[in-house]
Amino acid sequence: MRYIKGEAFKYLCMAATVIALMLLALLMWDAWDKGAGWLSLKFLNSFPSRFPEQAGIKSALWGSIWLMILTAIISIPLGVGAAIYLEEYARRTWLTRIIEINISNLAGVPSIVYGILGLALFVRGLMLGRSLLAGALTMALLILPIIIISSQEAIRAVPKSIREASYALGSTKWQTVRHHVLPAALPGILTGNILSLSRAMGEAAPLIMIGALTFIAFTPAGPFDPFTALPIQIFNWASRPKAEFQFLAAAGILVLLALLLAMNAAAIIIRNKYQRYIKW
Amino acid sequence: MDRLRIQRGHIPYLSEFFHSIKLDRLRMQRIRELAIEKALFLCALVSVLTTIGIVLVLIFETLSFFEEVPILEFLTGTTWAPTYRPQHFGVLPLINGTIMIAAGAAVIAIPLGIASSVYLSEYASAKVRQTVKPVLEILAGIPTVVYGYFAISFITPLIREFIPDANIFNAASASIVVGIMILPMVSSLSEDAMRSVPRSLREGAYALGSTRFDVSTKIVVPAALSGILASFVLAISRAVGETMAVTLAAGATPKMTLNFFESIQTMTAYIVQVSLGDTPHGSIEYQTIFAVGMVLFIMTLLMNIVSMWIKERYREVYS
Amino acid sequence: MTEAIHTTNLNAWYGKTHALKNIDMTVENNKITAIIGPSGCGKSTFIRCLNRMNDLIDGFSTEGEILIRGKDIKDTDPVALRKKIGMVFQKPNPFPKSIYENIAYGPRIHGINKRELDSIVESSLKKAALWNEVKDRLNDNAMELSGGQQQRLCIARALAVGPEIILFDEPCSALDPISASKIEDLMIDLKEKYTIVIVTHNMQQAARVSDSTAFFLMGEMIEFGDTKQIFKKPREKSTEDYITGRFG
Secondary structure, three states: OHHHHHHHHHHHHHHHHHHHHHHHHHHHHHHHHHHHHHOOHHHHOOOOOOOHHHOOOHHHHHHHHHHHHHHHHHHHHHHHHHHHHHHHHOOOOHHHHHHHHHHHHHOOOOHHHHHHHHHHHHHHHOOOOOEHHHHHHHHHHHHHHHHHHHHHHHHHOOOHHHHHHHHHOOOOHHHHHHHHHHHHHHHHHHHHHHHHHHHHHHOOHHHHHOOOOOOOOOOOOOOOOEOOOHHHHHHHHHOOOOHHHHHHHHHHHHHHHHHHHHHHHHHHHHHHHHHHHOOO | OHHHHHHOOOOHHHHHHHHHHHHHHHHHHHHHHHHHHHHHHHHHHHHHHHHHHHHHHHHHHHHHHHHHOOHHHHHHOOOEEOOOOOOEEOOHHHHHHHHHHHHHHHHHHHHHHHHHHHHHHHHOOHHHHHHHHHHHHHHHHOOHHHHHHHHHHHHHHHHHHHOOOOOOOOHHHHHHHHHHHHHHHHHHHHHHHHHOOOHHHHHHHHHOOOOHHHHHHHHHHHHOHHHHHHHHHHHHHHHHHOOHHHHHHOOOOOOOOOOOOOOOOOHHHHHHHHHHOOOOOOOHHHHHHHHHHHHHHHHHHHHHHHHHHHHHHOOOOOO | OOEEEEEEEEEEEEOOEEEEEEEEEEEEOOOEEEEEOOOOOOHHHHHHHHOOHHHHOOOEEEEEEEEEOOEEHHHOOHHHHHHHEEEEOOOOOOOOOEHHHHHHHHHHHOOOOHHHHHHHHHHHHHHOOOHHHHOOOOOOEHHHOOHHHHHHHHHHHHHHOOOOEEEEEOOOOOOOHHHHHHHHHHHHHHOOOOEEEEEOOOHHHHHHHOOEEEEEEOOEEEEEEEHHHHHHOOOOHHHHHHHOOOOO
């Protein structure tokens, strides 16, 4: 009896795991089933349209790429800088403690709240309008906590002995960080940053808040241009009842997932490559 | 200094000259170091400024909202109709919708999540765990708009197959996908908590003749309880803040209902709805998004704090 | 001047823990001074005070005076101080770079001209008795060297900056006996030009290499004197107990 109970429990737990995995497979299959037929070079290279057969994701794709690059430029220096400060410079004071609690709290704030901030601060306050820059600033704030936390972990993983070796030679703090800590932590930092950016890549809510438009028949030429992005285009298509638009949404999802997969793969490759190289 | 003089030859003034260059170099270096430290500190400060920014923006606009709408009406009113005449600003229907989604998602994610975490932590071989965990992390990394699409393209038709009366937009469908979405979070964080339970505790129990079932349910889960509970709260907070999936699948009808097969609206979906429309800046409708955003922010913040508190408060210290 | 280091009434705390109590000690030029004592007696804390390494630890504080060549280290920039006082650690800690880069790094950050680097690398490696083993593979990663070679590389790295004093913090405790004896020989060679302070667990090592020995216990310096005297005729009972292996 006891044996049966134990076995039943084991298979119950196993079943839960299998269900979770099957849901993932189902989700992928559903998008592939409906969207694969609509994937084509023309789809990648056409602007959105009222006519599903002519519609494509050119503006959304370029918008997303622009957005990622700008977001990276803004958030990576800020995030890595903050992580360096917290790990290497900050003394354990109340201020440091507040900053750290604050960061972990910010990581739990819903993305749409960042959208509200972006709307009030960047779109209206700084009068950036519904531009790429406003979107990138909003996204940068959104992923900053995750960038900081993952960079901190990477920096913390650098052994203390390397810092001691450097200081003992008469290096200054910044020389130690710049020449030894950062190079050693770089693979970890890069991995974390890429994963954070991939989170931004999939976010739609904050961009809707700041008013990233959906019907845009041009690719942005600069950071002050209006834009749309892949998740927004997908949202727009998915919210239309007509079946063809649903298929377009699925095709858009496939492109988005492919991009995310590529980013994740890059992160994993970087991690594995350097993990092998550096051993303490 | 003696060494320096020997190196530079015995010309005193030349030595002093080099000496002064050296001092300059040191001073420059010290200034540079200080500037870098200050710059890095400013980077760290950005996160604090973000919080202050969020709070100020929310408070500022919410206060002007409350000049028009009594706070009591906002918090206790059971009709939310800011765009119709007469306008009603009772936020309870939106909160109701949000809680329905979060509760429904929890019903799905918590049992599945904890069962799979027990499997991964106590039963699965290292190899299985190392394969399954990253796959679950992929599940966690899928954009929420994709879950929304999955809800309307797959889950909703499936529900309507069994319950033909169900609305094309319904809370059940949204709950299910949000549940799937937060499942990896529950599973992964709970598994971390269970795996940090020391081996010695397990071995002690096995040595007394306990089965794996006994060890899992009577030793590991209780010992990891604080981490597991914290993961629940965190996941539910995530469900409360979830936006795209509920906007797509749950509908746009703020309603005091408990029927999962009706169309409802969450706070987040309302905020999106207003932003998609052309609401003039400064109007009362525009201000509603800040008031609703404030409620959302406070709810999620409280849950995050509770989650952190549980984790700190009940952390068993093993050494 | 024969005094390289002189401490007066040195006290140190980690937060509230009183780690060093009223240490008065004199280290003479071109001598090897060993510091022995059981774990946690403050011997590592002591030498880390000398090059202000402990400044990097939160909550660490000192009172009292440390004079290096007659100059109070509180008035010296820690960066300049550490250039004058090299340090070798318990576990070999080469940078994960090439052998050449490991040595050249220190001189470079102190603004030494590129053209001089090659000769500094060569002379430092020679002084550390490593040149013959690595001269053909200066561009190999230092992590590929054996533990003993890595430790000698760390010594060479410290020498390259041109220090006057070298601190050794249990330099042989992570090494096999043969590598350890090479390091010991090296230290004896080095004392011609440098002043050496070594913290060690190993009493035989202290007896073999050092000229004077200090015995620390629970943050206090129990006894300090000529090494021969300390090991043959310790004045204090606890020193004798420790040396004869009754505790520690």
